Amino acid sequence: MPTAMPTPIPASPSSASSGTAVWRTRLLVAGLVLAALNLRPAITSLGALLEEVRTGLHMSGTAAGVLTSVPPLCFAVFGFAAPRLARRFGPGAVxxxxxxxxxxxxxxxxxxxGAPLFLAASACALMGIAVSNVLMPVIVKRYFPDRVGTMTGLYSMSLALGTAGAAAVTVPMTGAMGGDWRLGLGVWAVLAAVAVLPWxxxxLVRDRSAERSAAPAVAAGADTAAAEPGAGLRLGRSRTAWSLACFFGxxxxxxxxxxxxxxxxxxxAGVSAGTAGLLLALIMAMGVPLAxxxxxxxxxxxxxxxxxxxxxxxxxxxxxxxxxxPAAxxxxxxxxxxxxxxxxxxxxTMIGMRSRSGAGVVRLSAFTQSFGYLLSIPGPLLVGVLYQHTGGWGLPIALMAAFLVPQMLAGTFAGRDRTIEDEALMRD
Structure with a gap:
């Protein structure tokens, strides 16, 4: 990781002192890291305690499958709204x-x-995760244009750390608090509250007009944004955008x-609950260095x-x-x-690389993540249905493996060295 802090795009032509710029950069980096830490614990903490939640709320296997499908549904629905909200209020406020x-x-x-209120509260948390999911690549592209790989890596590493941490400690922490799954899930609100502070x-210190001038890609409704190459792209006609959405989904x-x-x-398979949580934590922890x-x-x-x-x-x-x-x-x-x-x-990373403009990244990020998450909705539900009706994991695991084949094909196509602007020029 570089020791020097990357310099962001100035907030306006009349930016204050370099000291203010450095302070703002550090606050922005802290905000990115803390936001990323909170984008998965609401999900992985539930996965670690899913059996206890199912028992406590009297859920069937199919209902639990619906519960595991709620995250991508919320990400798809609210992801579409993120660019419009960012244009209206600014990305930091969103x-x-x-x-x-x-x-x-x-x-x-x-x-x-009961299950309905649990789903509604989960949807509220997932709504916040959804808009942040879409805007993180946008903020990286706009404020760190020369460090997209590095800052995406930092953000992704923090996301993986939060994911793994929640999976690893939720079960033992719940046990230490008397075994109440409600406390085990609710304690993660504290980490989210900490992430509110830098944003x-x-x-509070942002001048609204200065931010619009600093991030024309996010304020796509402004005249400066409309002039950017990516502002008027029709992504529904882009093969790269669709392949990237399929890969993401x-x-x-x-x-x-x-x-x-x-x-x-x-x-x-016979593994204890605590060890199963640690295994999920290991899966997620692999993303800390690799991300x-x-x-x-x-x-x-x-x-x-x-x-x-x-x-x-x-x-x-x-x-x-x-x-x-499975166990051996x-x-x-x-x-x-x-x-x-x-x-x-x-x-x-590919979202940031498949467009040359900030406006293009805004649109591509929302398109890719929203359609991608829509595509991902049936998967967890199908696994729950197959598990309930077959009583085992043979068919669900075969289904999981089958998903990887089109994923590799779509990702290989999306990984080609071209941008959505290039495709628009070829069509014209």
């Missing part, structure tokens, strides 16, 4: 609202007396199946296809192991799944 929503949702669902500071399918069901797979390395590696390559294929093959090997020897090789399968799940930071 991320701030996202952190507040995560805090409120995670806290409130610990008081839920609140950035919003299929990797998200695998990720949410893993976060929602993998601890249960291990527990049904920093892979984006930097990808940013130096003209074609990211070889990385896509290598990650997919790791996943196929892991699923084969889970099918034939559990730690090895967890390592391989963790490597395969690093398709997420790779997809984020």
């Amino acid at each position: 991320v701030l609202a996202g952190m507040v929503a995560i805090t409120a949702g995670v806290a409130l669902r610990s008081f839920a007396g 609140l500071g950035l919003v 299929l990797q998200a399918t695998g990720a949410y199946i893993t976060m929602g069901w993998m601890p249960q797979i291990f527990r049904d 920093f390395v892979i984006p930097r590696m990808a940013a130096r390559m003209r074609h990211q296809g070889p990385i896509v294929v290598a990650l997919g093959l790791c996943g196929l090997t892991a699923y084969a192991g889970l099918y034939f020897a 090789g559990a730690w090895l399968w967890a390592v391989l799944l963790g490597i395969s799940n690093c398709s997420f930071p790779l997809a984020l």
